[in-house]
Amino acid sequence: VRAVAYGEFGFPEYSGEASGRIDTQSPWIVRITPEDDVIGIGETIKLIFTEAIAAESLTGEAFTLREMVIGTPIGGGANDTTYVKLPEAMYRTEVGGSDITFYFDADFNATYDGALMAISVDGITDRASNPMDSTFLHVLEVENVGATQSRMSSLGLAGEQLEDGTVQLSWMQYNAEGNLNYLIERSADGDQFEVIGSVLSSEAESFSYHDETVLSDQAFYRLRIQRTDATEAYSRVAVIMDAGLAQPLSVEVFPNPIEDDQVQFTWFSKGSEADVSLEVRDLRGVLIHSEALDVTTRDLQQTVKLPGHLETGMYLLQVSQGSQTQVVKFIKE
Structure with missing residues (x-):
């Protein structure tokens, strides 16, 4: 590359030449950790790209972390999979050069034990504004297992439809001293949740909540956990399919x-x-x-x-x- 300028009498004057490379290469992911696709206690998720990523491109739907919620229809048939966005209170992300790292809330493994997490990357650019040329989707499983491979106490939210068509939810104690209140949230589509009730935390080993609304089609439930330090955590989502009982x-x-x-x-x-x-x-x-x-x-x-x-x-x-x-x-x- 060289520059040209025209002098007083219209004759061109050239600069010296310079050479270089224009970056047109799309970034892609070359490695993801943990390599066994299992998120244990204290572990992070790290995406490693071929080159440095532009932090400002991590906006909107270009970069999402969602829970895969799988519903099994009563009487058989294909499973129904819904992707529920992980609440922002449960994780944060950091961009460092060519790496993107997920850091999780301290209670994440206890409240999401057994959940499947789907990372979707689409539209992220490198620092030369080159976008990824394909969508990346990767699934990992959450396990509430410590460094010694011992399983810790998990919340384990579960539910069932009763004979009258209503829903009974139950979960286990996992942090008696740190939890203050459980807010029960329900959604028809896994996207918009609303609070339908609450249960005070105590020293009890387990808790339950009866949703007296007669179920039709399906419903998604989760717990919003209010902690004694004024922060909040969330549970994994439980989906209940209508069995036609009511x-x-x-x-x-x-x-x-x-x-x-x-x-x-x-x-x-x-x-x-x-x-x-x-x-x-x-x-x-x-x-x-x-x-x-x-x-x-x-x-x-x-x-x-x-x-x-x-x-x-x-x-x-x-x-x-x-x-x-x-x-x-x-x-x-």
């Missing part, structure tokens, strides 16, 4: 309009043995008839005889079971 309350009136002042109806639910009640009201809310229904009458046609003096018009049939209520409008001609 179905919500439903009510049907047929025929509608009714005939001969008789309301013929059926009601159905599955998974709940709570008491069932029936009410008939007019549109002003005035009670016309009420009775208790036997749970053994579900899915059987039943009849309510209305007073003959009722005016023609629209009325309401309400059936309630536990926290569920269904209201059906019917017409008397």
Whole structure:
């Protein structure tokens, strides 16, 4: 390479020549540790590239660490894998030349024991702004094992769907002195979590929480652990698949309009043995008839005889079971 300039009379004047190499080579990963793909207590994950990485390129979705959450459908079928982003409270990253290193929270192995972690790298550039030319994906397993290969106490969040369709969660004690409170979080998609309850920490060996919401499809659960030093940690995610053990309350009136002042109806639910009640009201809310229904009458046609003096018009049939209520409008001609 040389420079050229034009003098007063238009003649070119050349500089001396200089040679060099323009970096157009894409960076790629040549090594990852731990080499056995198992993250033990106190271990880090290190990605080693062919050249120095631009720290400013580690933004957005270019560089993610996610937990692989595998759900097994009830009754068989292909497993359903969801990638849940690891909360930032559980790790930090550092860039040092050609290395990227993950450092984990002190409780990481206890709360994520057995989890699969997927590292995804896409779009990272070197210091010459050359991007990676392919997506990198690597999976490692978390083990709560110390330097002496002895297994430590793990939180072990687990859950099951009960016969009424609700979910029972359970977990073990692992840090009685350091933990203050367990916040239970639930998500429908593994992305947006919300707090649904809490359990105070104690000296107990195990804890449990009953989510009274009837499960439909699937739900993701995790614990947000509030510690005595005002910091927080998270548990691995437990996914619960709906086994079809419960179905919500439903009510049907047929025929509608009714005939001969008789309301013929059926009601159905599955998974709940709570008491069932029936009410008939007019549109002003005035009670016309009420009775208790036997749970053994579900899915059987039943009849309510209305007073003959009722005016023609629209009325309401309400059936309630536990926290569920269904209201059906019917017409008397």
